[in-house]
Amino acid sequence: xxxxxxxxxxxxxxxxxxxxxxxxxxxxxxxxxxxxxxxxxxxxxxxxxxxxxxxxxxxxxxxxxxxxxxxxxxxxxxxxxxxxxxxxxxxxxxxxxxxxxxxxxxxxxxxxxxxxxxxxxxxxxxxxxxxxxxxxxxxxxxxxxxxxxxxxxxxxxxxxxxxxxxxxxxxxxxxxxxxxxxxxxxxxxxxxxxxxxxxxxxxxxxxxxxxxxxxxxxxxxxxxxxxxxxxxxxxxxxxxxxxxxxxxxxxxxxxxxxxxxxxxxxxxxxxxxxxxxxxxx
Amino acid sequence: xxxxxxxxxxxxxxxxxxxxxxxxxxxxxxxxxxxxxxxxxxxxxxxxxxxxxxxxxxxxxxxxxxxxxxxxxxxxxxxxxxxxxxxxxxxxxxxxxxxxxxxxxxxxxxxxxxxxxxxxxxxxxxxxxxxxxxxxxxxxxxxxxxxxxxxxxxxxxxxxxxxxxxxxxxxxxxxxxxxxxxxxxxxxxxxxxxxxxxxxxxxxxxxxxxxxxxxxxxxxxxxxxxxxxxxxxxxxxxxxxxxxxxxxxxxxxxxxxxxxxxxxxxxxxxxxxxxxxxxxxxxxxxxxxxxxxxxxxxxxxxxxxxxxxxxxxxxxxx
Numbered sequence: 001x002x003x004x005x006x007x008x009x010x011x012x013x014x015x016x017x018x019x020x021x022x023x024x025x026x027x028x029x030x031x032x033x034x035x036x037x038x039x040x041x042x043x044x045x046x047x048x049x050x051x052x053x054x055x056x057x058x059x060x061x062x063x064x065x066x067x068x069x070x071x072x073x074x075x076x077x078x079x080x081x082x083x084x085x086x087x088x089x090x091x092x093x094x095x096x097x098x099x100x101x102x103x104x105x106x107x108x109x110x111x112x113x114x115x116x117x118x119x120x121x122x123x124x125x126x127x128x129x130x131x132x133x134x135x136x137x138x139x140x141x142x143x144x145x146x147x148x149x150x151x152x153x154x155x156x157x158x159x160x161x162x163x164x165x166x167x168x169x170x171x172x173x174x175x176x177x178x179x180x181x182x183x184x185x186x187x188x189x190x191x192x193x194x195x196x197x198x199x200x201x202x203x204x205x206x207x208x209x210x211x212x213x214x215x216x217x218x219x220x221x222x223x224x225x226x227x228x229x230x231x232x233x234x235x236x237x238x239x240x241x242x243x244x245x246x247x248x249x250x251x252x253x254x255x256x257x258x259x260x261x262x263x264x265x266x267x268x269x270x271x272x273x274x275x276x277x278x279x280x281x
Numbered sequence: 282x283x284x285x286x287x288x289x290x291x292x293x294x295x296x297x298x299x300x301x302x303x304x305x306x307x308x309x310x311x312x313x314x315x316x317x318x319x320x321x322x323x324x325x326x327x328x329x330x331x332x333x334x335x336x337x338x339x340x341x342x343x344x345x346x347x348x349x350x351x352x353x354x355x356x357x358x359x360x361x362x363x364x365x366x367x368x369x370x371x372x373x374x375x376x377x378x379x380x381x382x383x384x385x386x387x388x389x390x391x392x393x394x395x396x397x398x399x400x401x402x403x404x405x406x407x408x409x410x411x412x413x414x415x416x417x418x419x420x421x422x423x424x425x426x427x428x429x430x431x432x433x434x435x436x437x438x439x440x441x442x443x444x445x446x447x448x449x450x451x452x453x454x455x456x457x458x459x460x461x462x463x464x465x466x467x468x469x470x471x472x473x474x475x476x477x478x479x480x481x482x483x484x485x486x487x488x489x490x491x492x493x494x495x496x497x498x499x500x501x502x503x504x505x506x507x508x509x510x511x512x513x514x515x516x517x518x519x520x521x522x523x524x525x526x527x528x529x530x531x532x533x534x535x536x537x538x539x540x541x542x543x544x545x546x547x548x549x550x551x552x553x554x555x556x557x558x559x560x561x562x563x564x565x566x567x568x569x570x571x572x573x574x575x576x577x578x579x580x581x582x583x584x585x586x587x588x589x590x591x592x593x594x595x596x597x598x599x
Contacts, residue, residue, distance in 0.1 A: 058355050066351075107383050115354050117383045120374050126344045127379055130351020130359075133336060137312070138355055157375070160344035 001220070002047055008216050010277035011082060012042040016247045017274045018078035018091055018281060024267045026095040029103065032257035033149065034075035036180050036242040040213050041079040044145060048223045053084040055112035063142045064131050066116060068124020069149035069178065070104040071259070076113075077101050081281070085113040088281040122155025124148060125175060129161055132170045143227060146175045151183030154192050159204075166205030169233035174226045176238040178213065182255040197239055206237045213240035248273055282498040283473045285491050287457045293449035293485075294392040296428035298323025300435025301360055301390075305331050308358065311439055314349055315362045316342045321451075322362035322392050346372045349387045350379035358439060359387050365394035365448055366407035369414060380444050381417040388438050389414075390447045394424075395535035396563070396580055397452045397485060397573040406568035406576075412540020414446040415513045421466060422513040424448040424534075424542075426487035428456045430510060433464035441466055448484065450535075452573045455488050467511045469519035475505035478591050479523040479530045483509050483542050486533035486561070486582065493587035502591060512542050517549055524550060529557045529594040533587055535577075538562035557597035559590035 003011075015038045023029040045051075049063045067076050074094065081088040086100075093099035100109040104119030116127050124146050132144045148158070165173055177197060185191050194200075198208050207229055211222030219240065226236045244258065245251025248270040262270060305311045305327050312334045313327050319337070328335045338345040342363055349359035361368065368391035369376070380387045391410065398406045415422045423438065423445065425431040431449050438445045458470075472487065473494055482490035487508050494504045505523050509516065524530055530550070532543035543560040550556045563580050577583055 060355060064354065116350060116385070117378050120378045123343075123347050123375055123379050126347020126375075127351035129344075130348035131354045132351075133348065134352045134355035134357045137333070137357065140355070157343040157347065160339075160341035161347070164338065164341065164344055164348075 012038045014278040015078045019074040020270045022074045022094040023261045027261045030071040030259045032244040033072040036244045036246045043219045045083045065145045066124045066128045070118030080113040091281040121152040122157040125161035132173045143172045150179045162204045165235040170235045171230045173235040180242045180244040182244045201237045207234040208237045211240045213242035214246045285457045287455035290453040291428035293431040295323050296431030300432040302326040304439035312357045313360045342367045342372045343375050346375040350385040353385045365391035365410045369410040388445045393451045394448045396568045396576040399573045402570040403567035408537040421445040424484040425510045429458045429460045437464040467514045469516040470508040472506040475503040477503045479527045480506045482533040489584045492584035531559045531590045533561040559594040
């Protein structure tokens, strides 16, 4: 471990503060999924992923990460800033004119840490597969990680990709699903049930693991374990249960905070629940 | 009228296959992907010599475009292959977000474009693909005119950094361009110098423009014929220079006149040099089953249609 669990939890608390402040600052964006995935991003960037903050698009010899559900950009931007890809003061520009921190992540403005645009859902797994194929051709044994929303899995392209990856034995591909059971129009069970994602991915030939995405110990151990599963010819799916809005009591567990910004009073309430650990931007 | 002859007929898709094979030999970063149409795209030679650099994706075009975008990360130059319909309309959003907006070095190579796909009918005969692709910021759009030009274009795009749409077709047509030509992206080719009218043609319509030029010469009309193989970026200078001389223009393409080459030329001329223009193109319609020759005739894409359009546009000159 590079950090203790307590240290990682402190980083996640700061990332959560940044998320609610960023979304409040422009009165738009997606706090719910961002908060729910703060622990995952902390574990990934501060414990699991091997990368250089001197960003190079080709990422030769580095682990790569692709965010498929691009609307949770606030959590990624905050994580990248605290990991050293750019100055955290830039977080204040989120969703504002002339910013590199676009509403959804993009390479277009040259923000370090991002390798493909996402936002239109369902495309990230295919892109990650391509990156993994190139790593194989280059004899580069590093890993490719992704994150997907659970509602996002209603997009058909995911299942084209899910069929492809095991057939080509891409066992250095580690995909995580933000399994919070919520989407814009309501619970996934009511909008279009995903039924058993575990059974579906196993039937497609994936090795499925289950983690608690809001328990730092669980997610760190899960991602480390996932890396040990390579060599068996199966891509790995981390089915990560989370709470939308995790860390802010009034946002938790409801789809209502998928894409709504807090007002001044709600911001104050949220910040009171999230200790400032690394200094606000 | 300059005399053009040919000794053989070949399909432009075979020019792509030969170009891909040669590009693969020249640069080990060239990789290819296909969605279950290897034979139709003439990828066999590449696959035989570079099996590890070929990815069969199956019937999953959206996944293919995403994988191609991802393969650029780490330095590969992916060429995707399927029919033009499945290369564009089916995967528009994947191209828009993962390739064009993300500025990935992907070459989208599309066979069986237009009516000359023939008997399969309108589900497969896309006549809107040039429009779809030229609308994307940063996308280069190329529609070569014969086997040799398609081969040269394939080699050229391998050396160009950025997203490209390369459109070619199924039927065998005359091979009349130089086998050793150097293909310059965005540079028009002067097929025949003339003074009375500018005929601007792309793809399969270039040979028909040459046939039309010969008929026009018999009628005493001296046609300038320009091959625009690169629809985007358009060679503005070549078009303006010619039209200044001739004072009227006919554009020819195997594509809907909505969104095609003709509209790009009209946009240029209406802002720089307003000029009478006629369109030889399909007119807001789907195709249908039939032989390629029957379809080109029925939908007004023959040499005789170019001759008629020229006579009409000359009559509109002031």
